[in-house]
Amino acid sequence: MKKQLYIIIVLIGIILMPQATYAQVDFNKRPDDDLGNVEDEFQEHFFEALKQKGIENYDRAVDALQKCLNLDSKKPVIYFELGKNYNKLKNFGAAEENLKKAIDMQPDNVWFLDELYDVYFQQDDIKNALKTIKQLVKYHPDYKEDLAALYVREEKYKQALELLDELDAEFGLSESRDGMRNDIYRITGNADERIENLEQRIANNPNNEENHLKLIYRYSQTGDLKKAYNAAKNLLDIKPDSKFVHLALYKFYLQDAKVEDAISSVKTVLTSPEINADAKAKVLKDFVAFVSQNPEYESDLIDITALVDDNKDAQTHSDLGHYYLKAGDKVKALYNFKEALKQDPNDFKLIKDVLLLQLDVKDYNAVLKDAERALELYPAQPMLYLVSAVANNNVNAPKKAIDNLEMGLDFLIDNPTMEADFYSELSIAYKALNNISKSEAFAKKAKALKVQQ
Incomplete structure (x- = not known):
């Protein structure tokens, strides 16, 4: 719920109270008749209510507002302020009653409706919240997103998606709406509609790389690898300089036994500053696994790892260590485990890998030194x-x-x-x-x- 519509507390009374009232009051002149006395008393109680609300003394604010009500029961702002204070006190029945009175007096007042919406929302009264927010949508289209969220709560997914489509068409795409849309697709399991939405976005804007990448991922997620592969090649045709497409292409190339193309894609990923370290580590891990099954490509692995010698993370070194250990090269395995441990010196698994391999290669003095340090961490x-x-x-x-x-x-x-x-x-x-x-x-x-x- 947005609840973005707030105004400075002192100005609330000024804006919402009838202007004619203020025209009759001169605060520099001492009142000398009954009307002046009443007006002055009203202002005193009203601003006392605002002050007490500001310091979160909601009970006292209510008392002051009741005194205002005794002096003048025709001002909607009094019922509005009572509703807000009762809402803060979690007295939702009284809050609803007073806010409805304010709305009866000023049916189109957005502030009144917004506060009533909050009362219903806090009580999880979705039926009345929906009724109120539908009124608010007439005045502020931003409330459509809240309305869509309520439709999701009510499992009215079609109506929610229609609203999201309207908002996307009017204001462009947004992460929050995309998140809600994906939640709906996940809940309903409607992968086809999710894919259709992405395909339509690509048709409308072919140069948006992010939508292409999402489509590749969604096809892969549904197991349609052929379409995922074609979507990746389509992106490469449209954006030949794309780096991110190679995060998908290297896998497809390996599956198609296009190893040279896969190696090229892996190199592109590992040398691209736009791609984060976690993604690079995953690609390198996959290639290490491939080489462990296809040792004839070990020279390519050496070339590829050289590309990231300066910025291999601990996980990458650890993966390489296990690869070389499996391949029987204990020296390279130990080197990589040690490099990983330099970056993550408190990782017990890495400590264990290093110590056991040092025992295996009979480097007993190193074991004694490293084990002593490790015991300080893990006694x-x-x-x-x-x-x-x-x-x-x-x-x-x-x-x-x-x-x-x-x-x-x-x-x-x-x-x-x-x-x-x-x-x-x-x-x-x-x-x-x-x-x-x-x-x-x-x-x-x-x-x-x-x-x-």
């Missing part, structure tokens, strides 16, 4: 104590390994696999200390847990 993560222990066992520091493991076991809950790993490392550490009985005892514990799994 209750048993996995960090375990990797530290593994590294300490491998650098011949079994006592430190035992300290790590004993602390880590305190945080271990319902994870028999990791618990078995803890006992295995304890067995190794005690064996290095030549405590064979403890070493064998922990080895048995580890074996028993593995048997249970």
